[in-house]
Amino acid sequence: MEKSWWKKTVVYQIYPRSFMDANDDGVGDLQGIISKLDYLKTLGIGAIWLSPVYQSPMDDNGYDISDYRAISSEFGTMEDMDELINQAKKREIKIVMDLVVNHTSDEHQWFIEAKKSKDNKYRDYYVWRDEPNHLQSTFSGSAWELDEKSKQYYLHLFSKRQPDLNWDNPKVHEEIYDMMNFWIDKGIGGFRMDVIDLIGKEVDKEITGNGPKLHDYLKEMNRATFGGRNLLTVGETWGATPEIAELYSDPSHDELSMVFQFEHITSNWPNEKWDAESISIPKIKQILAKWQGLKHGWNSLFLNNHDLPRLVSNFGNDSKYRIESAKAFAIVLHLMKGTPYIYQGEEIGMTNFPFKDINQVKDIESLNMRKERLKNGISEEEILNSIKKVGRDNARTPMQWTNQNNAGFTSAEPWIAVNPNYTEINVASEINHENSIFKTYQKLISLRKNNDWIVYGDFELLSSASNVFSYIRTYENERYLVVANLSNEKEQFSLPYEIKSSVIGQIPSTLKNIVLAPWQAFSVQI
Numbered sequence: 001m002e003k004s005w006w007k008k009t010v011v012y013q014i015y016p017r018s019f020m021d022a023n024d025d026g027v028g029d030l031q032g033i034i035s036k037l038d039y040l041k042t043l044g045i046g047a048i049w050l051s052p053v054y055q056s057p058m059d060d061n062g063y064d065i066s067d068y069r070a071i072s073s074e075f076g077t078m079e080d081m082d083e084l085i086n087q088a089k090k091r092e093i094k095i096v097m098d099l100v101v102n103h104t105s106d107e108h109q110w111f112i113e114a115k116k117s118k119d120n121k122y123r124d125y126y127v128w129r130d131e132p133n134h135l136q137s138t139f140s141g142s143a144w145e146l147d148e149k150s151k152q153y154y155l156h157l158f159s160k161r162q163p164d165l166n167w168d169n170p171k172v173h174e175e176i177y178d179m180m181n182f183w184i185d186k187g188i189g190g191f192r193m194d195v196i197d198l199i200g201k202e203v204d205k206e207i208t209g210n211g212p213k214l215h216d217y218l219k220e221m222n223r224a225t226f227g228g229r230n231l232l233t234v235g236e237t238w239g240a241t242p243e244i245a246e247l248y249s250d251p252s253h254d255e256l257s258m259v260f261q262f263e264h265i266t267s268n269w270p271n272e273k274w275d276a277e278s279i280s281i282p283k284i285k286q287i288l289a290k291w292q293g294l295k296h297g298w299n300s301l302f303l304n305n306h307d308l309p310r311l312v313s314n315f316g317n318d319s320k321y322r323i324e325s326a327k328a329f330a331i332v333l334h335l336m337k338g339t340p341y342i343y344q345g346e347e348i349g350m351t352n353f354p355f356k357d358i359n360q361v362k363d364i365e366s367l368n369m370r371k372e373r374l375k376n377g378i379s380e381e382e383i384l385n386s387i388k389k390v391g392r393d394n395a396r397t398p399m400q401w402t403n404q405n406n407a408g409f410t411s412a413e414p415w416i417a418v419n420p421n422y423t424e425i426n427v428a429s430e431i432n433h434e435n436s437i438f439k440t441y442q443k444l445i446s447l448r449k450n451n452d453w454i455v456y457g458d459f460e461l462l463s464s465a466s467n468v469f470s471y472i473r474t475y476e477n478e479r480y481l482v483v484a485n486l487s488n489e490k491e492q493f494s495l496p497y498e499i500k501s502s503v504i505g506q507i508p509s510t511l512k513n514i515v516l517a518p519w520q521a522f523s524v525q526i
Contacts, residue, residue, distance in 0.1 A: 006190075006232040006257055007298065007455050009046035010334070010445045011096065011341045015306045016053050016075055017061060018398045019344055021410035028398070028409070030076035030084050037091055039427065043347060043438070044445035047094040047232060049192045051306055053081065054100075057107050059161040060364055061396075063098075063194060064105035068179045085187050094189025096232055101176050102198045103162040110175075111163050118150055125175075127155035127166045127203055135206055140368040157198060157208060159364060167199045167217060177224040184225060190232030193256070197237040209239040215247055218255040227254060232339075234300055235259040238266075242291060249297030258298040258339060263287050265308060274369055274386040279315055281486045282466045289461040289471070292337055299338030303329060304346060309394045311343070313352035317488055317519070322349055324519035327440045328484045331505055331521040332469050334444035335482045337459055344399050347441040348430045352394040353419050355384055362416050366391045400426040443504055453480055465491045468516065472526075481511070484521035491516045497526040 020032030030053065040048065052062035055070040062072065071078050085095050104111060113122035132144035132153045137160075144153040145160040155164040165172050180191070200214025201207060218235075226233055233256040235248055240261040248256045264287045268277045291299055304311040312318045316325025326349035334340050353360070358380065361367060366387050373383050387393070393416065400422040402408035407422035419425075430438040448454045457475035464470045467487035473480045480503060485491045495511040505522030508514045 003230060004257075005230065006047070006339050008449055009094075009232075009339065010044065010448060011047045011049050011232070011339060012040060012043070012045040013049045013051065013305055013341055013343045015051045015344060015396060017415060018396050018409070020399060020401070021412070021414075024410055024412045025074070026410050026412040027074050027415050029074065030071070030080040034080075034084050034087050037087055037093065039431075040093060041091040042431070042442070044442055044449070045093065045342065046449075047096050047189050048088065049096045049234075049341065050098060052098045052100060057105055057161070059105065059159050063100055064103070064107075064159065064162045065100055066105040066107040067109070069182055082186065089187065094232070096190045096192055096234075097183055097188050098194060099180065099191040099196075100194040101165065102195045103156065103158060103164045106161045106163055114163075115147060115149065118152070124169045125166055125172055126163050128152045129155070129203070133204070133206060135203070135208065139365050140372045155203060157195075157201075164201075165199075167201070167213070173217070173220065173224075177221060180221075180225040184229060184231070188231075190226065190234075190257070193233065193235045195238070196235040196256075197239060209237075210244060215253070215255065218248070219253070222254045222256075231257075233257045234339075238262050242294060245291075245299070246294060246297040249294070249299075252296070258300045260300050260302065260305075260341075261291065263291070264303075273390045274373075276386075276390050281469070284315070284486075285461065285469050288332075288336070288469075289459070292459040292461075292471075299336075300341060301333050301336055301338040302341040302343070303333060304343045304395060305341070306343065306395050307392050309390050310350055310352045311346055312349050313394065314390075315486075318349075318351040321488060321519045322351065323435075323437055324517075324521075325486075326437045327505070328486060328519045328521035330437070330440050330444055331523060332482065332484045332486070334441075334448065335454055335473065335480075335503075335523055336471075337455070337457065337473075340444075340448070342441065343395065347438050348400065348425055348427055349437040350397075350400060350425060351419065351421060352388065353397050353417070355388050355391075355393075358384060358387075360417055361387055361391065361393055363392045363396070366393065402426050402428045440504070447504065452476075453478055462495075464493060467491060468493055470495075479526050480523060481526045482521075482523045483516070485516035485519060488518045490518060495526075500525040 017028050019028040020036050021028050022031035053075045054065045055067035055072050056062045056065050071081050088095050110122045110125045113120050114126050135143040137143045143157050146153050156162050197209045200211030202211050235256050237259040245259050249258045267283050268279050312326045370383050397419045398409035398414050400407040403423045407418045430436040453475035457473035460472045462470040468485050468491050470483040493516050494513045497511050503523035506520045507522045
């Protein structure tokens, strides 16, 4: 197998609760995913990043793990998991597991033991202090929770039901690496590492992200588990700069394949995401171009995931130009250097959910924010508007397969409401339609597999109108131009080149003094 296969591969993220329900209990499951592998093969993806399916009380939809070596009964059994790995392999698709090792569930056996007494051998698997400091939880409020029995506080950077593991304890490392090898031995294709930049935290100095020991831990993890196994490893690193990303992903450092960085995602958050302003395309262009400049590391390419609003609602136009804007962002992103990630439903242009009232909201982060903001005198209407714009439930509504009841996701009551636009936006109507968003994604994935200029070519951002994103990829004396008008208005564009051949998109007849239609996007060889 080619080393670094993940450079030519497009990864598809599945949020299992919402993908496909095979046993009709309203919740997606592993057999549901197995039933759709042929669909994913048709799309052309080479790996699935599977959001957590481990045993969990589901306080945070599976990111609170109570047993790393068991499958949550709502998703199926370990036999189902083995079948998924094997069935995917038959279709040349690898399964990338979500690795959550910054914290566990409070129902994990280690934490149950740790709470028994200060002398318990598992006590030091977690972070305890006599007094809380100023660290705050990402899910609102203090990051410290008092344990009544021992009168000590434990750290939780997320929900109070997600106690943080103590990475200062070498025993924790051994347990984690042993568990990772258990999954590697099952034949998985790698790991997506949840908030991995937090494991090097120095609690007493109030350092959480990018702590001083982080890279030592990752080098050790690499040696003890996935190093030399040709697996894809991608770290979720909210605070990464290009310089930090190089530390993680430079092959000579023996850490990770790549990281997810979020600078383009947070560029319109003045303070926190709930106050998000409208997207600035000039700013997005500048950030994405900057990240194309990694010299020794490797980049991930994504515009949405299970924590973020839908791509076409957040960056594009989800009404009049939904189809055009979805294609434009796909073309811009997939012809860059890096490994692209598609979030389920992105390939058919699924949109944010039209929340009417707070009772439709399921997500713990949104509900905690509401409590906090109501206390601060912010109105229900403003709170709901924030959730409509950036709430995590937008990404978590069921996958829209057909125009039948519940979008073909389930015949039961779905765990979260289906977006009412499923009658118009669904796989069945997209997959056979020649000019669909699906066909654009399918072609882009195929282009990457078969063209080294997309994988390895140099990147040069061109100066153009503020809402026009244009760049050139150069590889072995060949040059390819990518142009996208990322706005609802017509835009002028001109370059003194001849078109040698077309690659994808709405190709103009010339590059000299053209008027780009709203959301027009294309790539040509020049």
